[in-house]
Amino acid sequence: MQIRLAGFGGQGVILAGVILGDAAAIEGLNVVQTQDYGSQSRGGHSIADLIISKDPIYDLIVTKADVLLALAQLGYESTKESLKEGGLLIVDTGLVQPDKEFTGAPFTRIAEEKVGLALTVNMVALGYLVAKTNVVKKESVEKAIRRRVPKGTEEINLKAFRTGYEEGMK
Numbered sequence: 001m002q003i004r005l006a007g008f009g010g011q012g013v014i015l016a017g018v019i020l021g022d023a024a025a026i027e028g029l030n031v032v033q034t035q036d037y038g039s040q041s042r043g044g045h046s047i048a049d050l051i052i053s054k055d056p057i058y059d060l061i062v063t064k065a066d067v068l069l070a071l072a073q074l075g076y077e078s079t080k081e082s083l084k085e086g087g088l089l090i091v092d093t094g095l096v097q098p099d100k101e102f103t104g105a106p107f108t109r110i111a112e113e114k115v116g117l118a119l120t121v122n123m124v125a126l127g128y129l130v131a132k133t134n135v136v137k138k139e140s141v142e143k144a145i146r147r148r149v150p151k152g153t154e155e156i157n158l159k160a161f162r163t164g165y166e167e168g169m170k
Contacts, residue, residue: 001135004065004082005048005125006075009037012122013071015148017048020126022144023136024052032057045078052135069129070096071107071121090129092121103132105167111160120160127164138165 003020007013014035021033030053037046049062064084070076070091076098083089083100091098094106105128111121123145130141142158149157 001052001066001133002062002064002084003050003052003067003069003129003133003135004062004079005050005069005071006079007046007071008074009044009046011046011071012119013037013046013075014048016122016126017050019141019144019148020130020136021050021052022148023140024050026140026143027136029054029136030057032060034061045074047075047079067129067133067135069125070098071125072096088132090125090132092125104128105164107164110163110167114163115156115160117156117160120157123157123160124164124167127161127166128168129164130161131165131168 005013005017017033021031024031032051034049051057051059065082065087067088068079068083073096076096089098089102091102091104092107093104094109107125108118108121111124112118145157145161146154
């Protein structure tokens with residue numbers, strides 16, 4: 001499965017990609033994770049690409065994404081052509097107005113209102129993506145979160161991931 005996460009700097013897109021890749025590795029899957037981001041720490045484009053497979057992976061880049069997660073209009077506009085025909089488009093409905101069929105939720109608002117911290121938007125969106133795709137198990141992502149987020153933020157990130165996961169199961 002080829003997955004592209006897109007947004008802008010400061011939304012945690014790269015960390016979400018690293019965590020998803022780590023979760024796949026925990027399950028013994030093959031994974032390639034790459035990233036592309038602007039030079040500014042906040043506001044520029046931010047993209048994390050993953051290829052996850054039971055079989056050997058020979059591609060190093062996402063060629064046609066099976067799943068595109070867009071957390072910002074900038075991320076959507078710059079990556080929408082990479083979504084394959086019939087692919088799954090997931091968007092933050094509060095920030096992205098796509099011009100094609102999509103699913104999603106207001107991830108940023110959910111992070112603010114239900115989790116209490118807007119910075120956890122990446123974990124909310126990641127939970128939603130995992131619920132919708134079943135690309136990896138929920139428990140594997142939780143383990144990866146514990147390993148990868150800054151010390152002291154594990155519980156708030158787990159809460160955000162679980163909140164997004166529940167939203168995706170609706």
